[in-house]
Each structure stands twice: as C-alpha cells, then as structure tokens.
Amino acid sequence: MFVNRMPRYEILSPDAMALLDAGWRRLVTEIGVEFMSERATALFAAAGQRVEGHTVFLDPEFVLEQVARAPRGFDVQARNPQHSIHLGGDSMAFGAVYGPPFVREGDTRRDGTMADYERFARLSQSFSVLDSAGGVVCEPNDTPLDSRHLDMTLALMTLTDKVFMGNVVSGENARDVIAMSEILFGGREAIEATPVSISLVNCNSPLRWDDRMLDALFEYAAAAQPVVLTPFILMGAMSPVTVPAALVQQIAEALSGIALAQLIRPGCPVVFGSFLSNIDMQSGSPTFGTPESGVGLLCTGQIARHFGLPFRTGGGLTSSQVPDAQAGYEALMTLLPTFLAGANWVMHSAGWLEGGLVAGYEKLVIDCQLLEMLQHEFTPLEIDEASLAFDAHAEVGHGGHFLGAMHTMERFRTCFYRPFLSSSENYERWVRNGSQDTAERAGTIWRQRLEEYEQPPLDEAVRAELEEFVVRRRRELGD
Amino acid sequence: MFVNRMPRYEILSPDAMALLDAGWRRLVTEIGVEFMSERATALFAAAGQRVEGHTVFLDPEFVLEQVARAPRGFDVQARNPQHSIHLGGDSMAFGAVYGPPFVREGDTRRDGTMADYERFARLSQSFSVLDSAGGVVCEPNDTPLDSRHLDMTLALMTLTDKVFMGNVVSGENARDVIAMSEILFGGREAIEATPVSISLVNCNSPLRWDDRMLDALFEYAAAAQPVVLTPFILMGAMSPVTVPAALVQQIAEALSGIALAQLIRPGCPVVFGSFLSNIDMQSGSPTFGTPESGVGLLCTGQIARHFGLPFRTGGGLTSSQVPDAQAGYEALMTLLPTFLAGANWVMHSAGWLEGGLVAGYEKLVIDCQLLEMLQHEFTPLEIDEASLAFDAHAEVGHGGHFLGAMHTMERFRTCFYRPFLSSSENYERWVRNGSQDTAERAGTIWRQRLEEYEQPPLDEAVRAELEEFVVRRRRELGD
Numbered sequence: 001m002f003v004n005r006m007p008r009y010e011i012l013s014p015d016a017m018a019l020l021d022a023g024w025r026r027l028v029t030e031i032g033v034e035f036m037s038e039r040a041t042a043l044f045a046a047a048g049q050r051v052e053g054h055t056v057f058l059d060p061e062f063v064l065e066q067v068a069r070a071p072r073g074f075d076v077q078a079r080n081p082q083h084s085i086h087l088g089g090d091s092m093a094f095g096a097v098y099g100p101p102f103v104r105e106g107d108t109r110r111d112g113t114m115a116d117y118e119r120f121a122r123l124s125q126s127f128s129v130l131d132s133a134g135g136v137v138c139e140p141n142d143t144p145l146d147s148r149h150l151d152m153t154l155a156l157m158t159l160t161d162k163v164f165m166g167n168v169v170s171g172e173n174a175r176d177v178i179a180m181s182e183i184l185f186g187g188r189e190a191i192e193a194t195p196v197s198i199s200l201v202n203c204n205s206p207l208r209w210d211d212r213m214l215d216a217l218f219e220y221a222a223a224a225q226p227v228v229l230t231p232f233i234l235m236g237a238m239s240p241v242t243v244p245a246a247l248v249q250q251i252a253e254a255l256s257g258i259a260l261a262q263l264i265r266p267g268c269p270v271v272f273g274s275f276l277s278n279i280d281m282q283s284g285s286p287t288f289g290t291p292e293s294g295v296g297l298l299c300t301g302q303i304a305r306h307f308g309l310p311f312r313t314g315g316g317l318t319s320s321q322v323p324d325a326q327a328g329y330e331a332l333m334t335l336l337p338t339f340l341a342g343a344n345w346v347m348h349s350a351g352w353l354e355g356g357l358v359a360g361y362e363k364l365v366i367d368c369q370l371l372e373m374l375q376h377e378f379t380p381l382e383i384d385e386a387s388l389a390f391d392a393h394a395e396v397g398h399g400g401h402f403l404g405a406m407h408t409m410e411r412f413r414t415c416f417y418r419p420f421l422s423s424s425e426n427y428e429r430w431v432r433n434g435s436q437d438t439a440e441r442a443g444t445i446w447r448q449r450l451e452e453y454e455q456p457p458l459d460e461a462v463r464a465e466l467e468e469f470v471v472r473r474r475r476e477l478g479d
Numbered sequence: 480m481f482v483n484r485m486p487r488y489e490i491l492s493p494d495a496m497a498l499l500d501a502g503w504r505r506l507v508t509e510i511g512v513e514f515m516s517e518r519a520t521a522l523f524a525a526a527g528q529r530v531e532g533h534t535v536f537l538d539p540e541f542v543l544e545q546v547a548r549a550p551r552g553f554d555v556q557a558r559n560p561q562h563s564i565h566l567g568g569d570s571m572a573f574g575a576v577y578g579p580p581f582v583r584e585g586d587t588r589r590d591g592t593m594a595d596y597e598r599f600a601r602l603s604q605s606f607s608v609l610d611s612a613g614g615v616v617c618e619p620n621d622t623p624l625d626s627r628h629l630d631m632t633l634a635l636m637t638l639t640d641k642v643f644m645g646n647v648v649s650g651e652n653a654r655d656v657i658a659m660s661e662i663l664f665g666g667r668e669a670i671e672a673t674p675v676s677i678s679l680v681n682c683n684s685p686l687r688w689d690d691r692m693l694d695a696l697f698e699y700a701a702a703a704q705p706v707v708l709t710p711f712i713l714m715g716a717m718s719p720v721t722v723p724a725a726l727v728q729q730i731a732e733a734l735s736g737i738a739l740a741q742l743i744r745p746g747c748p749v750v751f752g753s754f755l756s757n758i759d760m761q762s763g764s765p766t767f768g769t770p771e772s773g774v775g776l777l778c779t780g781q782i783a784r785h786f787g788l789p790f791r792t793g794g795g796l797t798s799s800q801v802p803d804a805q806a807g808y809e810a811l812m813t814l815l816p817t818f819l820a821g822a823n824w825v826m827h828s829a830g831w832l833e834g835g836l837v838a839g840y841e842k843l844v845i846d847c848q849l850l851e852m853l854q855h856e857f858t859p860l861e862i863d864e865a866s867l868a869f870d871a872h873a874e875v876g877h878g879g880h881f882l883g884a885m886h887t888m889e890r891f892r893t894c895f896y897r898p899f900l901s902s903s904e905n906y907e908r909w910v911r912n913g914s915q916d917t918a919e920r921a922g923t924i925w926r927q928r929l930e931e932y933e934q935p936p937l938d939e940a941v942r943a944e945l946e947e948f949v950v951r952r953r954r955e956l957g958d
Binding site for chain 2: 016380
C-alpha cells in the first residue's frame with residue numbers, strides 16, 4: 001500500500017480550528033444528534049447523556065473521552081497478506097467507486113448487473129494501485145434484492161484477495177458478511193484479533209443516524225470490524241451553504257457516531273468519515289470536484305488529525321456524464337487534495353462518473369492512471385551527491401544533451417514514471433495508431449486487463465463453505 | 480489580478496536546500512556558463528569574472544550580489560490600468576500559451592494563421608481570468624517572417640488592453656517592440672518608470688545562453704522592461720535525469736542570466752524562470768503534467784523565494800493531442816501545483832495542447848475554467864460566527880434540508896463558485912441538450928465569446944501612429 005511521506009498541506013490557523021471546535025461543541029450540546037435506534041439512545045442514556053426521544057444531547061467532553069478510546073491507526077488483513085493495509089498515520093489505501101446503480105462502457109450507459117460487478121471486482125484485483133474493490137462497485141440489479149449482499153461478498157472474497165467492504169443495508173446483512181468473514185479467515189477470534197473488513201455507515205445529515213445503518217454499526221463494532229462514520233454532506237442541501245458550517249456539522253456527526261461505536265465496543269477501530277461536496281444552487285444538482293469541496297477536504301484532514309483519528313475522504317469524483325476533459329480535471333481536483341491531506345481510506349478512488357450514479361469502465365482506468373501518477377508525485381525526492389549529477393555536466397558540457405551520459409544510462413529505465421494510459425506520441429504516430437483519445441485507449445486497457453486476469457488462489461474447502469453459506473442463506477431469505 | 484493568500488506548499492527541507500545550494504555553486508564555479516555574446520562576456524570580465532572563450536566561470540558570491548540588486552517584486556502597467564499587474568509576493572498573473580506553430584479547432588489541426596492569432600488575442604481579452612494574451616499565442620504562419628513580430632505586437636496592443644509580452648527573436652525585434660511600447664505609453668521615460676511588457680529569454684540548456692536571445696535581453700534590460708530568464712529543461716535531454724540535478728542546473732542558469740541582466744542595468748526587473756518537465760525515456764518524446772514536473776514545480780517556488788525573486792513556472796501543460804480526459808488531468812497536474820507554489824507569472828496558462836505544438840481553442844476554454852476554479856479554491860475561508868450558521872441548524876432540525884433556510888436565502892447567489900463549462904446536468908437533461916462532452920461545450924463557448932467580443936477603446940492618434948510604425952518598419956525589413 002502507499003505511504004505518503006510528503007508534508008501535509010494544512011490551511012486552518014489555530015484560531016480557525018478553535019472556532020470550529022467551539023462550533024461542534026455547541027451543536028452537540030444545544031441541537032443534539034438524532035439516533036433512530038433504541039439501542040443507541042439507551043447506551044447514551046446509560047452513559048449519562050441527556051436523551052429526549054431520539055435526540056441525544058451530548059457533553060463534548062464525554063464525546064472526546066469516547067473518541068480517545070479509538071485507536072489512532074490499525075491494520076486490516078487481506079486474505080493475501082501482501083494486500084493487507086494499515087489505516088492511519090501516513091498510510092493511504094484506495095478502493096473503487098461505491099454505490100452506482102448504472103454502468104458506462106464506451107458510449108453505452110445501462111443498469112449495472114452482477115456480470116458488471118464481477119468485472120469491476122476483477123479489474124480492482126488487476127490494478128495494483130487499488131487496495132480494495134470497495135463494496136458496492138455497482139448495483140447488481142439483476143440479482144434478488146434481499147440476497148445480493150451475499151453475491152457481492154462472495155465475489156469480493158473469491159475474485160479478489162484484497163481488503164473488502166461490508167454490506168450495511170441492515171444488521172442481518174452485516175451478520176452475513178461477518179459470518180462469511182469468519183469462514184474466510186478461520187473464525188471469530190481471528191477476525192477480532194485483526195479486522196478483515198471495512199464498512200461504511202453514513203449519517204443522514206444533518207445530525208441524524210438512521211436505524212438500519214445503526215443496526216449494521218452495532219454488528220460490525222461488536223465484531224471489532226472497522227466502521228467509517230461518514231457525514232454525507234452536499235452543502236446547501238444537507239448542511240448550510242458555508243464551508244465552516246459544513247465542517248462543524250461534519251465534526252459533530254462523525255464524532256457522535258464514533259462515540260456510539262466506542263460505547264458498543266470500547267477500543268473498536270473507527271474512521272472519521274467525510275463525504276463533502278456542494279450542490280449547484282440554481283439546479284439543485286450535486287456537483288463534484290468543486291473548489292469548495294477541495295477546501296473542505298484539506299480542512300477535513302487537519303481536523304481528523306486534531307482528534308487523532310484515521311480519516312476517510314476524497315476520491316475521483318466528477319459530475320461529468322462521460323470520461324472527458326471534465327471527468328479528468330474534476331477527478332484530479334479531488335484526488336490531488338486527497339494526497340495533500342493524506343487521507344487514510346479513499347473510497348470512490350476509481351470508476352466514479354456522473355455524480356456517483358454511474359460506474360465507468362473507462363473512468364476506472366483513467367483514475368488508476370491518476371492514482372499511479374500521484375503516488376509517484378507524493379514520494380519524497382532523494383537528494384544526495386549522486387542525484388546532483390555533477391559528473392554528468394562535466395561529461396556533457398554546455399549546450400549538449402544527456403541522452404547518452406553515463407548518469408543517464410545508469411538510471412534511464414526507472415528514472416521517470418511511465419504512464420500506461422497517457423499518450424505522448426507525436427501527432428503523425430498518434431494518427432497512424434488510430435487517433436484514439438484517452439477514453440478509447442482506456443477501453444482497450446480494461447478489456448486487456450480482463451483477458452489477462454487470473455483469479456487469486458483460494459483453498460477449495462473454504463470456497464465450498466462460502467458457497468454453501470450463500471446457498472443456505474439465500475434460501476432462508478426466500479430469494 | 481489574483482492574489483494567492485493561501486499557504487505555500489513547500490517540500491524541501493533545509494538540508495535539501497543546502498545541498499541544492501552547494502550544487503549550483505559548484506556548477507557555476509567549475510563548469511561555468513556559456514554566453515554566446517561578446518557583449519555579455521565582456522561585461523562579466525569587466526566585473527572580475529574569469530572568462531575563457533564564451534564560458535564564464537562565476538563566483539557564486541558575485542552572482543548573489545547581482546541577484547540582490549533585482550527587485551523582489553514590481554508592477555507592470557497595462558494600457559487599461561485595471562489590467563495592470565504586480566509580479567512578486569502573493570500575486571499571480573496568467574498568460575495564454577506561447578509558441579505553438581499549429582492550432583486545433585474541434586477535429587481540425589492546421590497551421591496557425593494571423594487570423595488565429597487575432598482570435599486568440601480577442602479570447603484572451605475576453606476571459607477575465609487571463610492577465611495577458613502572452614506573446615506568440617500561435618505562430619501566424621501566413622505573415623512574412625521578418626516582420627511578423629510587428630503584426631503580433633500590434634494585435635496585442637490593439638485587440639487587448641492587457642499586459643503583453645515582447646518579441647525575443649532578435650535585438651532588432653526587441654527594439655521594435657520597445658519603440659511601439661513608447662508610442663502606446665507616451666515615451667521612453669514612461670515605460671522605464673513602470674514597465675509595460677514582459678519578455679521571455681530562454682536558456683539553451685544545459686548552461687548556454689544563445690546570442691539572439693541575449694541581444695533581446697540587452698535591449699529589454701536596458702529599457703528596464705522585465706525579462707523572464709528561463710532554463711528550458713526537459714529532464715533526460717537538457718539536464719540529467721534526476722530532479723535534484725535539474726533543480727541545481729536551473730538555479731545556475733537562471734541566476735547567471737539574472738546576473739547578466741543586472742550588469743546591463745542594475746536594478747532592472749527580472750523573473751526567475753522555470754520550464755521543467757521530462758522526456759519519455761523510451762521514445763524521447765517530451766511529456767507534461769508528469770509527477771516529476773509537479774515535484775520540480777513545487778521546489779522551484781521554494782527556491783525562488785530562497786533567492787528573493789519573483790518566479791515564473793507552471794501552466795496548463797499536456798502531451799495530449801486533443802482536449803480529452805488526459806488534457807484535463809495533465810493540465811491540472813501542473814496548474815494545481817502552480818497555485819500551491821504561488822507562481823507569480825504563469826505562461827501557457829490556457830490553450831496549450833500536444834506538448835506546446837498546438838494552440839487549442841477548446842483547450843483554452845477548459846484551462847480558463849480550471850483557472851477560475853483554482854482561484855476560488857485558493858481564496859482563504861472566512862470563518863466567523865455567521866459562517867458557522869448555528870441558527871440555520873436551529874431552524875432546520877435533524878434530517879431536514881437547508882434549501883429554504885434563511886442563512887441559505889441570504890447567500891445562495893454567491894455562496895458557491897458556479898462553473899461556466901463543467902456540466903452537472905442530470906443524464907436525461909444532458910441527453911436532451913445534445914449529449915455534448917466538455918470539448919463540444921467549449922467549442923460553443925469560444926465561438927460565443929468571439930461574437931460578443933468588443934475591442935477595447937484606444938486613442939485614434941495612438942492607433943494611427945502604431946500602424947504607421949508597422950508599415951514603415953515592414954518596408955524597411957523588406958517584407
């Protein structure tokens with residue numbers, strides 16, 4: 001996985017941070033946070049917090065005490081140990097897009113299917129820059145609704161040997177994922193010792209945690225599986241229109257969710273989540289890769305570090321309908337700040353199109369290209385006598401060229417990052433090769449990757465047990 | 480013009496800076512710098528530097544003494560005072576692409592013409608985010624070679640009222656530009672009091688300054704017109720393959736050129752220039768928007784500040800042949816670091832395609848979109864009680880939405896930056912509107928801008944005098 005040893009770009013002054021700090025404290029104290037779960041409110045009440053109906057009025061100091069129980073960082077094991085990750089510190093892990101009902105393949109936009117889901121899982125396995133296929137890479141709309149979490153989890157576990165995300169549609173679904181994780185990793189004890197999944201629990205912003213996701217949170221936290229507590233904020237709709245207000249709300253929501261996780265199981269691994277963009281105030285449409293979201297992202301990193309928590313934000317977000325120039329620049333408008341902020345867990349890293357409604361095959365390739373470039377860019381320079389290359393100047397002289405210099409010959413194979421998608425062909429050669437734009441070249445690449453894909457090995461007994469579990473549970477669910 | 484009050488992103492440690500500092504000192508002392516001009520070597524010899532043939536072996540302390548004579552920042556006046564700029568400190572000024580022989584308009588790539596040149600000048604006038612059309616926005620290949628500098632300068636002076644760049648093909652050309660500047664601004668004294676042009680003098684890297692550009696430097700420096708002394712480095716060809724070596728070379732070249740400018744006219748305004756990317760080591764093609772160039776750019780800003788000099792770097796660079804996803808992400812891979820580094824003078828900000836061989840109409844629009852987004856992103860947040868919007872939460876409550884909240888109503892018109900090119904239309908609407916990708920929308924925008932373009936007013940006597948000058952000089956030049 002990638003470790004970002006470059007400096008963080010921090011833009012909040014101590015005064016600004018103090019104002020944000022006062023802000024979330026006032027919110028949780030005076031407005032409170034709604035938890036649509038009796039189990040949740042009961043836990044808060046038992047811990048001495050004031051509860052009125054579903055609303056919990058939180059003592060900020062109590063919240064911080066709970067937050068302090070969360071680890072500053074933790075490992076998540078993949079079934080291939082080479083793909084295990086650390087969440088926290090300078091580590092950055094990347095997952096594919098999560099949630100789109102549609103897919104785009106070239107000029108075709110259509111409903112996602114299980115075949116698409118499996119192809120995206122294979123591609124996520126194939127691109128080394130991705131640490132995870134994520135969870136719902138696309139909705140497999142052709143599978144039965146009640147049991148598709150089983151199909152998706154099985155695909156993630158068998159087609160990839162990377163870290164996977166857990167289903168959060170209900171507590172029951174979460175229990176299924178945990179049961180399958182126990183099969184894959186050898187029992188409850190093994191997955192509690194080092195977690196094996198990451199799950200996304202979104203806040204119904206502003207300031208409300210819904211029951212089904214909380215049920216999932218209860219299951220995962222009890223099993224010591226990390227949960228990403230994510231305020232889902234499109235500024236102007238789910239928060240006030242000002243970035244500082246959104247940041248304050250984000251802190252209140254994330255910390256209140258994290259406090260609950262710590263009440264469920266003290267010390268359980270959690271991630272400070274952020275999904276922060278804004279709407280177009282004329283149309284109401286969500287917009288991505290915006291200046292406001294970039295600024296919010298940078299602040300989020302600083303805030304998460306302030307509370308000593310691993311954090312999730314960023315991704316290759318765009319509003320664009322197709323993998324065009326806008327898709328390229330909006331994705332990078334989020335991904336580059338993601339690296340500047342040093343986000344630990346980056347969902348939607350690859351494949352996001354059309355505001356997250358579409359998982360794009362070509363876009364996935366484009367984003368993987370961006371991730372590789374950024375990982376190279378955010379690798380510190382080595383500066384020493386050899387890299388200063390004085391002798392090369394003595395060899396080449398004024399106005400010469402370095403193509404054949406000894407210093408060059410020793411390094412030319414590895415000195416520069418070589419992109420797999422971007423073209424620097426001269427015009428004539430580019431025309432001879434078919435005048436393909438980036439999206440067309442990306443189409444060739446993902447098809448080739450699928451052809452070359454090899455399924456990672458898995459113990460046959462384990463595979464059989466997973467498949468039996470899926471068959472049994474599907475029957476029980478009536479699908 | 481834009482003032483970047485966000486923090487700078489600096490990645491060089493003091494130790495690293497000390498190594499780079501030792502590096503350039505050794506280069507200028509032991510390898511020396513070639514100046515292919517007797518006037519230049521004579522000035523260095525007279526100032527006590529060792530000269531052998533064209534090579535000047537420089538005492539680093541002498542270089543720093545000369546550099547210290549240069550202003551840390553200076554104004555450049557435009558004929559419309561609202562478009563005057565400051566170069567230095569937190570100020571950032573942006574010019575269009577410079578130098579392409581070809582243009583791209585939609586699917587057509589062809590030789591640039593004077594009509595293209597004038598259209599690009601009008602577009603540069605039209606987009607408020609550009610402070611200058613630059614100089615050679617494209618080569619007007621259908622005009623006579625010896626006198627086209629007159630046509631270009633006249634177009635810049637009459638079709639725009641912004642800062643313009645001077646021609647550097649020869650000393651004679653430079654004298655013509657200065658003469659025309661005197662006509663436009665009311666005499667030599669006026670343009671010496673506050674400069675009116677910026678000129679680009681490139682080093683023939685490694686470590687050689689050529690005669691024709693030096694002749695231009697002599698003219699502009701003598702007239703107190705700012706010159707951007709720019710090492711032109713594609714790592715692997717014009718410098719060693721390591722970024723630190725390129726940085727050291729860049730310092731040696733830029734400072735040696737700046738020292739010469741100060742010998743010509745002590746105190747004359749100069750800019751520490753950087754044009755730094757790398758070649759593809761397999762094909763030899765120049766590549767842009769690369770991780771290595773991004774790192775080099777960030778370091779360049781820090782280095783220029785170390786020497787107390789305004790600096791030029793960055794731009795919307797790309798190798799892409801068309802305004803596609805690669806063009807979008809590569810442009811931003813350079814432009815975003817340009818803002819992080821706080822570059823003062825940004826050439827090639829808009830319109831650059833195909834490694835700088837092509838000026839693209841659609842690409843110019845895309846880049847102007849990026850510049851606007853970045854200017855918004857690099858504007859510090861205001862964080863105060865009002866922006867924290869506590870009352871909006873009290874009004875909206877848990878799980879509500881803020882679309883109709885008082886706090887929103889007061890701010891919705893201006894709260895978020897609204898892009899002019901990016902689309903966030905929902906899919907059905909986007910299809911109804913013709914399924915246009917970003918490049919197609921950009922095509923509509925530049926055509927509309929040209930239709931709406933209004934030539935900035937100019938005193939008729941001045942215009943007549945400029946035109947007479949051009950006619951007379953063209954005749955003298957035999958064209």
